[in-house]
Amino acid sequence: MTEATSPATVPQWTLGDRLRKAREHAGLKQTEMAEEIGIGRSSIINYESDKAQPPRSVLIAWALRCGVDYEWLSGEPIFSRAGGIRKGRSLTQETRAILYTLAA
Helix, strand or coil, X not given: CECCCCCCCCCECCHHHHHHHHHHHCCXXXXXXXXXXXXXXXXXXXXXXXXXXXXXXXXXXXXXXXXXCHHHHHCCCCECCCCCECCCCCCCHHHHHHHHHHHC
């Protein structure tokens, strides 16, 4: 984790840091998180250690399960300023299925 030393700046965390913080905030162990969002524990380990980049569908599921804002978790806005899903970033069938499962 990289943190700024000046009190006038905001700490900068990697995606892996934010994933871990969100999971811990939700009170989940790595194995529990993996089971709940349908991925392997090794993927959780790789994502949290910044060894691999999770797909957007995993980031959305992670944010929903942990109750954190997708934009904070991913570091990217889900909506464009034009008011819709970011161009070239429409939801895949896999992402829709995860969202429906989590909403049920």
